[in-house]
Amino acid sequence: MSTSFLLTTVLVLPLLSAVASFTTDRQPALMRWLVFPLLGLSGLAAVWLGGQTLLQSTTETLIYSPGLPWLHWHFRLDPLAGFFLALIGIVTTAVSLFGPGYVREFEHGKQPLSVLGFFTGLFVTGMLMVVVAADAFSFMVAWELMSLTSYFLVVYQHQNAANRRAGFLYLLMAEVGALSIMLSFGVLAGFGDGFSFEAMRAAPLSLTWASIAFALGVFGFGMKAGLVPLHAWLPEAHPVAPSHVSALMSGVMLKVAVYGFIRLSFDLIGDVHWAWGVALLIIASITALFGVLYALMQHDLKRLLAYHSVENIGIIFIGLGLSMIFYGTGYPLLGTLGLVAALYHTLNHALFKSLLFLGAGAVLQRSHERDLERMGGLLKRMPWTGLFFLIGCISISALPPFNGFVSEWLTFQTALQVPNLSSGVLRAVIPIAAATLALTGALAAACFVKVYGIAFLGQARTRRVRRSSEASRGMVLAQALLAVLCLLFGIFPTAVVNALNHVTQSLTGQTLSTATAHGWLWLTPVSADAASYSAPLVFVGMLLALLAWALVFYVLRPAGRAQTRRGDTWDCGFGPLSPRMQYTSTAFTMPIRQIFAPAWRIHEEQEREMQPGLPLEPAQIRYQVHAEDITWKWFYLPIVQLLHATTRRVSRIQTGNLRHYLAYSFVTLLLLLWLIT
Amino acid sequence: MLEQLPLYEQAILTLAAMVMFTSFALLAQNRVVPMIHIFAWQGLLVAVTTALVAFDSGKHDLYLSAIMTIALKALFIPWLLHRLVKRLGIDREEHGAEHPATVLMIGAGLVIFCYYVAQPIEQLSASVTRNTIAISMAVVLLGMLMLISRGKAVAQVVGFMSLENGLFFAAVAATHGMPMVVELGVAFDVLVGAVIFGVFFFQIRDSIDSLDVDQLNRLSEQDE
Amino acid sequence: MNDWLLALIEMALFVALAPLFSAWVKRVKCWLQNRRAPSLLQPYRDLRRLFAKQVVLSHNASPVFRATPYIIAGATLLAAAVVPFISVNLPTAAIADVIVLAGFFALARFFQALAGMDVGTAFGGMGSSREMTISALAEPAMLMAVFTLAMVAHSTNLSTVIDYLLAQGLVLRPSLLFALLSLLLVGIAETGRIPVDNPATHLELTMIHEAMILEYSGRHLALIEWAVQLKLLIYGVLIVNIFFPWGIATHNSLHALAVAAGVVFFKLMVLGVLLAVGETVLAKMRLFRVPAFLVLALTLALIGLLSHIILEVG
Structure with a gap:
């Protein structure tokens, strides 16, 4: 099969799925038998094409000319695009397995299913097209397709005012970001004489203009990816979309922004400057810490996961920032290490965040609860979802031997190579950024202990949760797929690094050959002496260690006496335990809330209902904590005020007098005529 | 590089780092008595470093400086402050900064900044102690930070004294001490300063009923 | 092959000696506090008794609760496998560097905290919440110290x-x-x-680790106790072998190993005395003083890092 045929297939299949969804108005069952399978096929095709491009390290340019003769659509498949194609493909496949079961609850909803299917298909097309686009036009068209369709998905359940508000915020910020990206491309195209990436790559840029293009790129792509303080839309929009779309948005769409950023800075601009890396490193560290601190305070499961996306984007950009610092100071090998770490984390985050969103979707569908405070004991009711959600939690908390750990370990290793740098200040700042990363990781672990402990362990807190049951087979299968991948990518990091070498080779001409120089068992980023990690042996070792303890138990056990007995939980002799005695999500994070208090604007509410006749004995106490995002007060509100002030000034020219307006046109005309002479 | 130095020169560097640590400890400490103790330790460390530098450079008048530092900064002034605090009855009050962790982070930033600033100076010198210039600058700036972040007069005096420690340390580290006359003069100034502060504490307390320097705002002529 | 055998023996030694180290600390503490010390073998007897006892599980316990003791003990054992104890030429040491070591402990802690929340009592949640908070603050301090070490030695x-x-x-x-x-x-x-925490208390206001394992019994409890002792020994060995490495065997001859074993024993005994003195002199802190304690650790690590950069390299 030729590449162009495959690429066409990859792009057309989700379109077909979008078109096919119009049939579902008559036949809702077709959603299951036609729309999602087509989407899944497109996912598989994307994995196939992307994987092939990545592993064979091919680069191919394709030009389509639909309609306009002077406006060709350039598509280019290189290992970077291949990597992201495969990544989108994996998650799309999982989502299309998950979707049929999940959308059943929408079958009798107020909105037509066809809308959901239509925009999902277009959304996937948009994302796939962004990563293969090779000129600014097709890139922006695809980018807008992605943004607009996801807007419609966010407001799918639009009878809810909060959803509409979230959708509007999202659309607004997406468009501002797109504008910035467009300007960034404009700078490159202006110097490079043409809008194709080929021309932009060759653009001779002065440092100032390159910095401007870079800054615009950071702003635009950062807004989509969710760098603090540009993240405000993310925790609003991601939770309100249907869960499988949230998985796509959080798991993949943010990665498309990362792709755009890498393409712009490492490929199109090319010569990265180390100072950009420092700026990026600082922003990214703040993003990571900020994301996890806010995630800790959430008790809406999906909102919490959305804040964790902010955190993980921070981690990815820490890797990218380190990479830029090392490339910019003349250590391409170490720069490559940072880039590999960032790409690896991109892949990992796509996997475990989609997994967690799908799990949250399954919980939402079965129990109709999003609030952690009302869940509990779900592991017994949904054992498989519980198991896979646990794997997601372990992966995102960066614990060995799962995948999240490997990429964070690589990021740490990159940061530890600072003694090579000649600048003493950088040598001091980078380890501090790495310590921030350590703090982030530990807080993330705390957060996911909270999530899992509150939602899946303990006792059910509400009746609906108590009555929930396991999700449908497809939904479980989708989670299983992602969970297995999380484990595999954690145990075989050398394979992933080898594949990523193709990406860095094509981007910067460097590979990280040292990392896998000692065979598939050993990951040695710089040299075997400096650091080594053998994930397969750790996994085997863990199994062996469990076996060893079983042996100890067997040896020490007196024959036949050590049976297990079930009994009541110890209740301090106080009467039966009730689910309400358990720690809540708010209670769990209380110490952290106290320690990091300045990070949030905390709103506490306490209501007391006193017992009649006993003015000091409360009959009921209600306590609620809400952590408001401080960026609203310190970043967005000033902007809004500034805008208001400016518009008030500008509005003075709106006199309402017809002749004035005619005069404006007249003056404009004169000016233009003067300009062109 | 460090490995090639003789052991006592390594000790100078280690002591320098410990002086810096005492500055951080002063920043973080919120009880006044331990604060004075840390200050005394800082004086002692500075004195020992001076003695080691004297041994290293063979300048014997530095021994005298070291002895003076011990007498004054490790013993007399801490004793004086201790007595004052007891007599004022404020040894159990909290004298801490409002956000100690934030102050510590700013402190770390200051150290990096000092390093950045001191790097060109260090290139000019060849002595072992050149690397401690950044440290002594950091001690000065950390002392200033302590002055800014504390509201209570006693803590501010300790901050001021520790700032002076930093200056002395800088002189020892960069140029192997100032001329003896200058040093004696400075030491005398510090001594007189400490005594005058002691008298002032009582005055301040008598006039505004508190040792909280923020209360001094009330002396401003502007109406609030 | 010989090396691997040695690694296995060292690991077994780790496991076997862990209760002894705890007993030694306890004994010194008793001496210092004018109490009569239990036998040095007491922890072994406790473990044996616990292994023999019947496990009582709460009706509410999930599989996570049952798997946790094995995962904790397994992860801690794996951590023990990568720490050079007597010989520095350990083939297993290459499997995981010191960051992975921190990862093993984090894994054990993660499951420990989950198990604390599993039964659904207030105590368990309280313990988990406190444990995760403290570890979140300890982790950056630990890694910062590790970074300093790594920058000095150019390796992790x-x-x-x-x-x-x-x-x-x-x-x-x-x-x-x-x-x-x-x-x-x-x-x-x-x-x-x-x-920070008192392993001997069951007072709800102060307990952290004990609150999480309150519901465990029998062999599960034995495994967790053993893992705790093992973790203490690992930290002890890390500290004495990294900062005072003299005496550790650099080649695997029988004589060198014997000498190294003796030296390590001696160093650990000294460390145990120091620990006991510290525990006798200091009082348990209020929970909300612990952050200050850990910020101190972080500041120390930061000063270590900065002094490496400023004083030792520049």
């Missing part, structure tokens, strides 16, 4: 680090001094000793 592999420090001889490094102090504080916090 424990064997390489120890080799480097041995080859260098006696050098007074401010960075290592502060890293040592920081790691001591972190070790105290992570192993739940006084003044």
Whole structure:
């Protein structure tokens, strides 16, 4: 099969799925038998094409000319695009397995299913097209397709005012970001004489203009990816979309922004400057810490996961920032290490965040609860979802031997190579950024202990949760797929690094050959002496260690006496335990809330209902904590005020007098005529 | 590089780092008595470093400086402050900064900044102690930070004294001490300063009923 | 092959000696506090008794609760496998560097905290919440100290680090001094000793680790107890072998190993005395003083790092 045929297939299949969804108005069952399978096929095709491009390290340019003769659509498949194609493909496949079961609850909803299917298909097309686009036009068209369709998905359940508000915020910020990206491309195209990436790559840029293009790129792509303080839309929009779309948005769409950023800075601009890396490193560290601190305070499961996306984007950009610092100071090998770490984390985050969103979707569908405070004991009711959600939690908390750990370990290793740098200040700042990363990781672990402990362990807190049951087979299968991948990518990091070498080779001409120089068992980023990690042996070792303890138990056990007995939980002799005695999500994070208090604007509410006749004995106490995002007060509100002030000034020219307006046109005309002479 | 130095020169560097640590400890400490103790330790460390530098450079008048530092900064002034605090009855009050962790982070930033600033100076010198210039600058700036972040007069005096420690340390580290006359003069100034502060504490307390320097705002002529 | 056998023996030694080390600390503490000390074998007897006892599970316990003791003990055992104990030439040490080691402990802690929340009592949640908070603050301090070490020795592999420090001889490094102090504080916090946590208390206001394992019994409890003792020993060995590496066997001859074993024993005994003195002199802190304690550890590590950069390289 030729590449162009495959690429066409990859792009057309989700379109077909979008078109096919119009049939579902008559036949809702077709959603299951036609729309999602087509989407899944497109996912598989994307994995196939992307994987092939990545592993064979091919680069191919394709030009389509639909309609306009002077406006060709350039598509280019290189290992970077291949990597992201495969990544989108994996998650799309999982989502299309998950979707049929999940959308059943929408079958009798107020909105037509066809809308959901239509925009999902277009959304996937948009994302796939962004990563293969090779000129600014097709890139922006695809980018807008992605943004607009996801807007419609966010407001799918639009009878809810909060959803509409979230959708509007999202659309607004997406468009501002797109504008910035467009300007960034404009700078490159202006110097490079043409809008194709080929021309932009060759653009001779002065440092100032390159910095401007870079800054615009950071702003635009950062807004989509969710760098603090540009993240405000993310925790609003991601939770309100249907869960499988949230998985796509959080798991993949943010990665498309990362792709755009890498393409712009490492490929199109090319010569990265180390100072950009420092700026990026600082922003990214703040993003990571900020994301996890806010995630800790959430008790809406999906909102919490959305804040964790902010955190993980921070981690990815820490890797990218380190990479830029090392490339910019003349250590391409170490720069490559940072880039590999960032790409690896991109892949990992796509996997475990989609997994967690799908799990949250399954919980939402079965129990109709999003609030952690009302869940509990779900592991017994949904054992498989519980198991896979646990794997997601372990992966995102960066614990060995799962995948999240490997990429964070690589990021740490990159940061530890600072003694090579000649600048003493950088040598001091980078380890501090790495310590921030350590703090982030530990807080993330705390957060996911909270999530899992509150939602899946303990006792059910509400009746609906108590009555929930396991999700449908497809939904479980989708989670299983992602969970297995999380484990595999954690145990075989050398394979992933080898594949990523193709990406860095094509981007910067460097590979990280040292990392896998000692065979598939050993990951040695710089040299075997400096650091080594053998994930397969750790996994085997863990199994062996469990076996060893079983042996100890067997040896020490007196024959036949050590049976297990079930009994009541110890209740301090106080009467039966009730689910309400358990720690809540708010209670769990209380110490952290106290320690990091300045990070949030905390709103506490306490209501007391006193017992009649006993003015000091409360009959009921209600306590609620809400952590408001401080960026609203310190970043967005000033902007809004500034805008208001400016518009008030500008509005003075709106006199309402017809002749004035005619005069404006007249003056404009004169000016233009003067300009062109 | 460090490995090639003789052991006592390594000790100078280690002591320098410990002086810096005492500055951080002063920043973080919120009880006044331990604060004075840390200050005394800082004086002692500075004195020992001076003695080691004297041994290293063979300048014997530095021994005298070291002895003076011990007498004054490790013993007399801490004793004086201790007595004052007891007599004022404020040894159990909290004298801490409002956000100690934030102050510590700013402190770390200051150290990096000092390093950045001191790097060109260090290139000019060849002595072992050149690397401690950044440290002594950091001690000065950390002392200033302590002055800014504390509201209570006693803590501010300790901050001021520790700032002076930093200056002395800088002189020892960069140029192997100032001329003896200058040093004696400075030491005398510090001594007189400490005594005058002691008298002032009582005055301040008598006039505004508190040792909280923020209360001094009330002396401003502007109406609030 | 011989090396691997040696690694296996060292690991077995780790496991076998862990209760002894705890008993030694306890004994010294008793001496210092004018109490009569239990036998040094008491922890072994406790473990044997616990293994023999019947396990009582709560009706509410999920599979996570049952799997946790094995995962904790397994992860801790794996951690023990990668720490050079007697010989520095450990083939297993290359499997995981010191960051992965921190990862093993984090894995064990993650499951420990989950198990605490599993039964659904207030105590368990309380313990988990506190444990995760403290570890969140201890982790950056620990990694910062580790970074200092790694920057000095240009490696995060424990064997390489120890080799480097041995080859260098006696050098007074401010960075290592502060890293040592920081790691001591972190070790105290992570192993739940006084003044951060009191392993001997069951008072709800103060307990952290005990609150999480309140529902465990029988062999499950034995495994967890054993893992706790093992973790304490691992931290002890890390500290004595990295900062005072002299005496560790650099080649695997029988004579060198025997000498090394003796030296390590001696060093651990000294460390145990220090720990006991510390636990006797200090009082358990209020929970909300613990952050200050850990910020101190972080500051120490930071000063270590900065003094390495400013004083030792520049």
